[in-house]
Amino acid sequence: MTTRPSEPLTTQPSEQAPIDGRRARGMRSRAAVLERSVQLASRYGLEGLTIGELAAELGVHKSNVFALFGSKEELQLATLAAARSIFIDRVIAPASSCEEGLPRLAAIGDTWCAYLLSDVFAGGCFLSAASTEMDGRPGPVRDAVAGVMREWIAVLSTNIEAAIRAGDLREDVHPAAMAFRLNALGMAANWQRQLLDDPAGVEHAHATWHAELKRHWPRGR
C-alpha cells in the first residue's frame, strides 16, 4: 500500500524533502486528478472508478492518467488516501487545537457534523460509502479502507480513554462501546442526508453526540 500517506490520522502531514521541478509538476497533476477522482468515487463508488472514465472526465488521454497511477488499484488507493487527507483537514485537524480527551471529543462532534453538512464530497461521506462498498470485496483496497476506518475509531477511543483518565468521563465507560455509539451517529446522519435527502439526521447526531458525552460525566460534577 505505497500510496497511503504515512502521517497518523491525528496530526498534520510532516514536512517533505525538497523535490525537483519535474517531480513537482507530476505531483501537481496527480493532485488535480485526485481532486476529481474523489468526487467521482464518492458518487459512483471506488469500483465505479476507472482510468478511462476519469480521463474522459478530465478531457485528457487515458495514457496520461495511466502514467500517473499505472493501475486501477493504484488509482483507488491514491483516491482513498486523498479522501483520508480531506477528512483529516475537515474533521480531525480543526479539533486538534482542543485539549485531548473530552474537549477534543466534543469538538470532533462539531467538526464531523459540519463536514457532513458541507457537501465536501459530491456523493456524501467518501469513507462511509467506501466502507459498505468494499466490505464484501477482499483485497488491498478493502484492507486500506478498513485501515483508515480503524484509525478513525482509534481517534475516538483514544480521546475517550484520555477523558476517563482526566476524570471527565466516568470510570465505568467502555471506550470501544462509546466509540461505536459516536461513530454510529455520523454514519447514520450521512445516510439519512444522502439517501433520504433529509438533513435532520445531522441535527439528531449532533444533539445525541453531546448528550452522550454529558450523560457520562462523573456524578456530582
Next chain:
Amino acid sequence: MTTRPSEPLTTQPSEQAPIDGRRARGMRSRAAVLERSVQLASRYGLEGLTIGELAAELGVHKSNVFALFGSKEELQLATLAAARSIFIDRVIAPASSCEEGLPRLAAIGDTWCAYLLSDVFAGGCFLSAASTEMDGRPGPVRDAVAGVMREWIAVLSTNIEAAIRAGDLREDVHPAAMAFRLNALGMAANWQRQLLDDPAGVEHAHATWHAELKRHWPRGR
C-alpha cells in the same frame, strides 16, 4: 416500480390469486434466480449485478435470465424486493407477535441484531449496502431503495409513537430522533462486522438499543 411487493413492511404477504402451471414454473425460476442475485448484490452491489454475470453464476444462458427480467433495472428492482422480503421475514415478522409499542420495539432490537449475526446475506445487510451505494445515483433504483428505508424508519417511529401513547415511553421523546438513534445502531453494527470483521458492534448495538428504551421509560415507573 412494478416489481416492488405491495404488502406493507409491517405485515405478512397477502394471499395470492390462483395461478396456472406455466406461470407457477416461471415464478419458481424467478425466485431461484433472485435467491442468487440477492447474495451477489449483497457482496458486489446492485450496480455490480448484471444479467450476464448472474446467468454465468447460475450456469444458464443469458437469454433465460433476460426472459425473466427484461433489463438490468428490472433485475435490480426485483432483487431489492426480494431482499426486502427477507428483511420482513427475519426482522419484522418475528417481532409482530409482540404488542405494538414498547414490546415490539424491544423485540425488533433482538431480531435485528440476530439477523445481523446470522449472515443471511453473503456481504452483510443488503439494505444498508444498497443505501450507500445508490444514494449518489438518481433513478428508479435509488428511489426504490429510499422507499424501503423510509418504510423501515416508519416502522420504528410508529412503534415509538404507540409506546408514548401507551405511557411506556416519556412524552418528551422525539419519535424521529429516537428512530434515528435506533437505526444508527444497526447500521454501524453491520459496518463493524462486515468491514472490520468485528462482531462486537452487534453486542454494543443490542445493549445500547435496550438502554435507549429503558432510559426513556417514564420516571417513577
